[in-house]
Amino acid sequence: MDDLSPAMDLPAQLLILLREQPQGFSEFELIQQLKRRHCTHIPNLPLTDKLVLFRTHFLLFNALYQLRDQLWQDAGGHLHITALCIQLHPYDAGTCALVEEDPLRAYYLDLSNLRDTDEPAVERLLASFWTRMQGGEDKRAALELFELDRLAQPLDMHIIKQRYRQLVSQHHPDRGGSTQRLQSINLALEILQRYYR
Incomplete structure (x- = not known):
């Protein structure tokens, strides 16, 4: 090495x-x-x-x-x-x-x-992250965001990625969507990838 x-x-x-x-x-x-x-x-x-x-x-x-x-x-x-x-x-x-x-x-x-993020801002970022992840509800929250929590058929990565593409298309800032919403969609995909490989 x-x-x-x-x-x-x-x-x-x-x-x-x-x-x-x-x-x-x-x-x-x-x-x-x-x-x-x-x-x-x-x-x-x-x-x-x-x-x-x-x-x-x-x-x-x-x-x-x-x-x-x-x-x-x-x-x-x-x-x-x-x-x-x-x-x-x-x-x-x-x-x-x-x-x-x-x-x-x-x-x-x-x-x-990078320059403008100080220690209190890092504390707020971490607190926000752990609040979202607390209690092992990350999978449920991600499925709800993707509106797949009540799906009748078995769920797999193909269905999740198909829904991801639809949501990205709907919520992209270039199409009047919100950057914050798009970040949530990307985070939800990361979470679901842990459960559905």
């Missing part, structure tokens, strides 16, 4: 790691791999401090979205980006067109969100 060249930017370093491990990484595994390879682009500090955790997460996702854009431009692959699975796939123009609508991309590519 070689160190990553400090002369390379973070997206280039991530591309090397993702090509080495086709099954992908969780966000945590990818951060640990970068630290083991002596990457100088993320803080080499314990992730126990919430602000350090947020900044590390933000820098990683900023670089991942840059890499995804670069891969699309070069038709060099498709980068699946969630906290649970970061994986490089072969280029597929149809899939890329759908994922390109991801509102999180704008958030992570705007460095003012």
